[in-house]
Amino acid sequence: MDIKINPKTLCGSVEAPASKSVAHRMLICAALADGKSTVRINADSEDIEATANCLRSIGTKIDVNGSEWSVTPPDRLPEKALLDCGESGSTLRFMLPVAAALGIEATFTGRGRLPSRPVGILLDAMEQHGVTVVSRDFPIHIKGRLQSGEYSVAGNVSSQFITGLLLALSVCDGESRIKLIPPVESRSYINITLSVLSNFGVKVKQLENEYILNGGSLKSGDFTAEGDWSNAAFWLAAGIEVSGLNADSVQGDKAVLRELHNFGAEITNSGNCFKADVSKLRGIRIDASDIPDLVPIISVAAACADGETVIYNASRLRLKESDRIETTVRLINDLGGEAYATDDGLVIKGKKKLTGGTVDGCGDHRIVMSAAIASCKCEEAVVIKGAQAVSKSYPEFFNRFNSIGGEADVM
Numbered sequence: 001m002d003i004k005i006n007p008k009t010l011c012g013s014v015e016a017p018a019s020k021s022v023a024h025r026m027l028i029c030a031a032l033a034d035g036k037s038t039v040r041i042n043a044d045s046e047d048i049e050a051t052a053n054c055l056r057s058i059g060t061k062i063d064v065n066g067s068e069w070s071v072t073p074p075d076r077l078p079e080k081a082l083l084d085c086g087e088s089g090s091t092l093r094f095m096l097p098v099a100a101a102l103g104i105e106a107t108f109t110g111r112g113r114l115p116s117r118p119v120g121i122l123l124d125a126m127e128q129h130g131v132t133v134v135s136r137d138f139p140i141h142i143k144g145r146l147q148s149g150e151y152s153v154a155g156n157v158s159s160q161f162i163t164g165l166l167l168a169l170s171v172c173d174g175e176s177r178i179k180l181i182p183p184v185e186s187r188s189y190i191n192i193t194l195s196v197l198s199n200f201g202v203k204v205k206q207l208e209n210e211y212i213l214n215g216g217s218l219k220s221g222d223f224t225a226e227g228d229w230s231n232a233a234f235w236l237a238a239g240i241e242v243s244g245l246n247a248d249s250v251q252g253d254k255a256v257l258r259e260l261h262n263f264g265a266e267i268t269n270s271g272n273c274f275k276a277d278v279s280k281l282r283g284i285r286i287d288a289s290d291i292p293d294l295v296p297i298i299s300v301a302a303a304c305a306d307g308e309t310v311i312y313n314a315s316r317l318r319l320k321e322s323d324r325i326e327t328t329v330r331l332i333n334d335l336g337g338e339a340y341a342t343d344d345g346l347v348i349k350g351k352k353k354l355t356g357g358t359v360d361g362c363g364d365h366r367i368v369m370s371a372a373i374a375s376c377k378c379e380e381a382v383v384i385k386g387a388q389a390v391s392k393s394y395p396e397f398f399n400r401f402n403s404i405g406g407e408a409d410v411m
Contacts, residue, residue, distance in 0.1 A: 002411040003387040003398065005375040007356065012404035013241040013273070016227030017043030018067075019251060020393050021189060023225040024051050024090050025167070025196040028098060030071035031060040032171050033200060035220035039069040042225075042244075046392045050086035054095045057081045058104055080105045087112040087321065087363075087392060092140075093122060093160035097168035100131045100146035108140040112363055117319055122161040125151050148174035148215055155184030155209065158316075162211075163193040170202045172215040180209040185289045185316070188252025195250050199223060227272070229253040230293050231369075231394050236260060237301045238373045240404060241275040255291050259284075259298055263305055283307030283350050288314035295346075296328045296370040303337040304377045305350040314345040321392070322364035331371055334359050335378060356380030365392040372401055372408065383411070 018041045028051065030037035041048065044064075052062050052069075058081050059074030081104050085091040092108060096119065099106040115138040123133050126142070129149050134141035146168055153161055162178060169176040194204050194211075201219035205212040227244035233256040235242045245254075247269065257267050257274065262284045266277040283305050288295050295314055302309035317324035325341050332339040332348060336355030339348040356378035361368040368389045375382035390397045398408050 001386070001388040003384045003408050004411050005372060005382045005384070006407040007375055007378045007381070008405050008407050010238050010240055010376055010401070010404045010406055013243055014235050014400050014404060015042075016229075016232045016242050016244040017394055017396070018225040019228035020045060020047055020230070021090070021192050021228075021251065022196060023048050024094060025163070025193055026223050026225055027051055027055060027062070027069065027071060028094055028167055029196055029200040029218055030220065030223070031055045031058075031073055032098070032167070033073060033218040033220040036070065036072045037220040038222045039071060040067050040222075040224040041069055042067045043394070043396065045395060046086055047088040047090060050084070050088040050091040051094070054083040054085060054091055057083050058099065058102065077102055077104055082107050082109065085110040085114060087114050089114060089117050090160055092117075093119060093158065094164045094167055096122060096140070096142065097126055097146055097164040100126055100142055100144065101168035101172050103145040105143040106141070109138060113321055118157060121154055121157055122164060125153055125161070125165065146172060148172040148176040150177045150179065152179045152181060155180035155182055159186040159189040162190050166190075166193050166197065166204065166211065166213070169213060169215055170197060170218060175212065175214050178211045182209060184209060186252065186292065188250060188290055191250040191252075229256060232256070232274070233294055233297050234369045234373050236274065236276045237278060237297050238376055239276060239278045241273055243273045245272050245274055247272070252290050253294055256294055256298070259286060259291070259294065260301065263301060281305035281350075283309040283348070285309070286311045288312065288317075288345060292317050292320070292324075293366065296324060296331070296366045297373060299328045299332060299339065299346065299348055300370050300374045302348040302350060303332045303335075303339065303354060303374070304352065307350050309348045309350065310345070311348075312342070312345040315343070320364065321389075322362040322367060324364065324366070327362045327364060327367050328370070331359050331367055331374070335371070335374055335382065354378045356382050358383040358385065361386035361389045363389050365389045365394065369394065369397055372398070372406070
């Protein structure tokens with residue numbers, strides 16, 4: 001699906017969709033709990049559906065009524081299961097150890113760039129604790145049962161490995177220790193996991209680079225996935241007010257407020273509503289080690305700022321749905337901006353206005369949404385190829401875009 005956007009000034013407010021990161025974790029914990037739970041998720045996406053479908057594949061009953069997801073753990077676990085993770089790296093990296101902890105012989109499939117995203121470190125850790133990896137290549141095939149114990153995992157490849165192990169070890173008998181080998185990046189995503197586990201009654205002792213927990217029963221209940229700071233960042237960078245956000249959230253992408261403030265934006269908030277005045281921005285230096293998902297939209301803000309912006313410690317972006325360093329650079333340059341890649345990030349030369357043009361979404365939801373927001377600073381129309389990629393995390397994005405003054409039409 002290709003979309004053409006005529007440049008318009010956006011105005012009004014948008015409610016933040018539910019955090020995809022929180023929703024993944026809550027659904028999995030609900031499937032591992034001691035009874036039926038209700039999880040409130042005000043926005044669906046392909047990634048959330050991928051996790052739900054994998055849970056259904058292992059016998060979980062999930063019924064959806066509007067924003068209420070009723071989750072009943074399996075009465076009986078299957079001996080074997082086929083789990084289709086779609087394009088969701090979170091689903092794959094969370095469900096690999098969870099299926100192993102339940103003793104299910106599981107085969108994992110996926111599409112897009114998912115088969116090329118790294119899981120070797122996670123599989124190594126699982127093999128050292130009772131799991132046989134029959135096939136490391138897609139489709140990945142595992143059997144055996146994950147055991148509690150001491151795990152050592154590199155902390156700078158993917159925090160999703162740590163989350164997957166924390167979720168899985170919460171139902172393994174005995175004490176487990178997960179030791180992170182520094183440096184540790186994206187620690188905020190681990191904090192989301194700890195917060196969700198705590199909601200389900202799992203206590204994890206946290207040291208500087210170590211997590212200690214005793215496996216047992218997760219407690220069922222009623223839960224709500226809070227608003228998503230990652231997707232709110234697109235609207236905030238456009239100067240739009242966003243409601244439904246938790247000011248005390250442990251989501252790392254709440255840092256969009258800090259980065260926009262560093263750019264020179266004035267941040268205002270009332271209760272759970274936040275807004276940024278982005279009319280006068282200046283170039284800055286940004287360490288992206290803990291905020292990789294913000295890089296595309298922050299780069300768009302930088303393209304319209306005065307002066308040069310340098311983004312560094314972003315090398316993991318090359319392993320996302322696209323090589324986000326290259327696709328972000330291409331996005332800016334294709335719209336008349338000036339950017340170039342470095343070994344671990346990118347440099348953007350700010351301009352007051354972009355010209356417009358055609359952007360390839362590259363199958364990456366964050367590139368598509370960033371291009372749409374960039375259109376508001378363009379002199380001419382913007383065409384986004386492959387705009388359907390937004391369905392991965394925010395299917396309603398273009399409806400919301402048009403509801404606040406945007407003019408995006410399917411070609």
